[in-house]
Amino acid sequence: MADPKGFITTPRQDWPRRPVEERVRDWDEVYVPGALLPLISKQADRCMDCGVPFCHEACPLGNLIPEWNDLVSRDDWRAASDRLHATNNFPEFTGRLCPAPCEAGCVLAINQPAVTIKNVEVAIADRAWADGLTPPRPPDRLSGKTVAVIGSGPTGLAAAQQLTRAGHTVAVYEKDDRIGGLMRYGIPEFKMEKRHLDRRIEQMRAEGTKFRTSTTVGRDVMAGDLRTRYDAVVVATGATEWRELHVPGRELTGIQQAMEYLPLANRVCEGDLVASPMSAAGKHVVIVGGGDTGADCLGTAVRDGAASVTQLDIYAQPATERDEDTDPWPTYPKIYRLSAAHEEARELESAPAADADARLFAASTLRFTGDATGHVRSLHLVEVDARRRPVEGTARALPADLVLLALGFSGPDREDGLVEQLGLALESRGTIARGGGFETNVPGVFAAGDAARGQSLIVWAIAEGRAVAAAVDRHLTGSSRLPTPIGPYDRPMSV
Numbered sequence: 001m002a003d004p005k006g007f008i009t010t011p012r013q014d015w016p017r018r019p020v021e022e023r024v025r026d027w028d029e030v031y032v033p034g035a036l037l038p039l040i041s042k043q044a045d046r047c048m049d050c051g052v053p054f055c056h057e058a059c060p061l062g063n064l065i066p067e068w069n070d071l072v073s074r075d076d077w078r079a080a081s082d083r084l085h086a087t088n089n090f091p092e093f094t095g096r097l098c099p100a101p102c103e104a105g106c107v108l109a110i111n112q113p114a115v116t117i118k119n120v121e122v123a124i125a126d127r128a129w130a131d132g133l134t135p136p137r138p139p140d141r142l143s144g145k146t147v148a149v150i151g152s153g154p155t156g157l158a159a160a161q162q163l164t165r166a167g168h169t170v171a172v173y174e175k176d177d178r179i180g181g182l183m184r185y186g187i188p189e190f191k192m193e194k195r196h197l198d199r200r201i202e203q204m205r206a207e208g209t210k211f212r213t214s215t216t217v218g219r220d221v222m223a224g225d226l227r228t229r230y231d232a233v234v235v236a237t238g239a240t241e242w243r244e245l246h247v248p249g250r251e252l253t254g255i256q257q258a259m260e261y262l263p264l265a266n267r268v269c270e271g272d273l274v275a276s277p278m279s280a281a282g283k284h285v286v287i288v289g290g291g292d293t294g295a296d297c298l299g300t301a302v303r304d305g306a307a308s309v310t311q312l313d314i315y316a317q318p319a320t321e322r323d324e325d326t327d328p329w330p331t332y333p334k335i336y337r338l339s340a341a342h343e344e345a346r347e348l349e350s351a352p353a354a355d356a357d358a359r360l361f362a363a364s365t366l367r368f369t370g371d372a373t374g375h376v377r378s379l380h381l382v383e384v385d386a387r388r389r390p391v392e393g394t395a396r397a398l399p400a401d402l403v404l405l406a407l408g409f410s411g412p413d414r415e416d417g418l419v420e421q422l423g424l425a426l427e428s429r430g431t432i433a434r435g436g437g438f439e440t441n442v443p444g445v446f447a448a449g450d451a452a453r454g455q456s457l458i459v460w461a462i463a464e465g466r467a468v469a470a471a472v473d474r475h476l477t478g479s480s481r482l483p484t485p486i487g488p489y490d491r492p493m494s495v
């Protein structure tokens, strides 16, 4: 660290967001362009270079955080980029999208604001691209072995890049028309502009990875054929089987799944559509589900020009401070957080009151009612206690012309027949079963990411992609120099 007293003399400062009234009129990222670099070296200097860096332990990728904080504080961007890319293929994705369990584990966070680790990460990544420090790294020689990766989300991309760089010939099969998985058509542009994704894909193409888009394995290509044609197969198909809400009135029109709504908005940003056929413009929108997918619907509906937006969360409103008994440092605490989208909804003209939250906590949906055409017009709810029992006298109705269900995902989508064609065993919760070495019950077929772990995070997807690549490399060559992030990989985990 350039200044050993940085954590005392420099207060935490985050990458500033653009004013709400400006950013809700476009789809660009919410941050002020160019405002991060001038402040980041001082911020990195707040790192205490702890003897036991809990942040490093808390990052699923084992990112070498104190090392690159030190390098950034000394303005050595080339070395910082090398150390960052040593553990993370796509730091510009995690630097924008990760919930940053590292910051919850930062030693400084015990009694003051954590180091802005995620901001430092994205600053290094963006600077590396701007300075030409991320050229393609094709392998020196080819192994003669071939690998098919099914699915092009962060898991498939990380696995493919690691295996290509190790010298194997890798083809990525993707059923969508574009590469990227949920980062392409789930996560909105205002959280991560897709140009970051496109730039990495170009880098991967230049390294030799082949991409086959609009190809559903199980339908357009038989899964068994891939097994015969390739020396190994990696299944990284995600967990996109959405959960349903079984209440009266669910059959009304205007009640959509979040992942029916969000991809259309993303297609508008890609230039495929002039306007979304499911646009929230002028509508009273209710989002059922208090998680990040719901927040993405909220930000999208606000940009669509919704008349009002309410997000329902079945859980009680969390406390603003960490509860040391249930969520002790350095774990990731369940606390009240205000995302960029929540900030925007609060400032909508139709917001219930200045500073009011668009979220209703401890709210359970009872039923929907509609008009004579069969279109939803109201959502009826009731407040619930901690055991989800209705609280008497709290039932009421909200106006609802568009209802978005964001209730999470149960496991891999089974419609394409891939699981059956390969004869893959499943866990009881519907995810693909695998052993400690990432191999499924079918020899030579490996599973990673949300498909095997269950609904999770980008950082875990990249960690899984890197780990499965090392396992496949070992399977193909008998040993591997590819690193395996620390895990654990044997249980579902969000953060």
Ligand SMILES: Cc1cc2nc3c(=O)[nH]c(=O)nc-3n(C[C@H](O)[C@H](O)[C@H](O)COP(=O)(O)OP(=O)(O)OC[C@H]3O[C@@H](n4cnc5c(N)ncnc54)[C@H](O)[C@@H]3O)c2cc1C
Pocket: 097, 098, 099, 150, 151, 152, 153, 154, 155, 156, 173, 174, 175, 176, 180, 181, 182, 183, 186, 187, 191, 215, 216, 217, 218, 236, 237, 238, 239, 240, 262, 292, 293, 296, 416, 418, 448, 449, 450, 451, 455, 456, 457, 458, 459, 461
């Ligand atoms: C709306 C939304 C917002 C999110 N926001 C965040 C966030 O801000 N931060 C964060 O960390 N995480 C976020 N997540 C979670 C994160 O996106 C996922 O955990 C991550 O993308 C999982 O990566 P994956 O590669 O395993 O699967 P996916 O990203 O789901 O990719 C799987 C790919 O496989 C393809 N595929 C499936 N079946 C086949 C087949 N038979 N043939 C060919 N291709 C196939 C799919 O089309 C898809 O492209 C969000 C999730 C959603 C839904």
Ligand code: SF4
Pocket: 058, 059, 060, 061, 063, 065, 094, 095, 098, 099, 100, 101, 102, 103, 117, 118, 121, 459
């Ligand atoms: S990937 Fe996530 S946990 Fe790891 S350093 Fe970046 S923000 Fe922190």
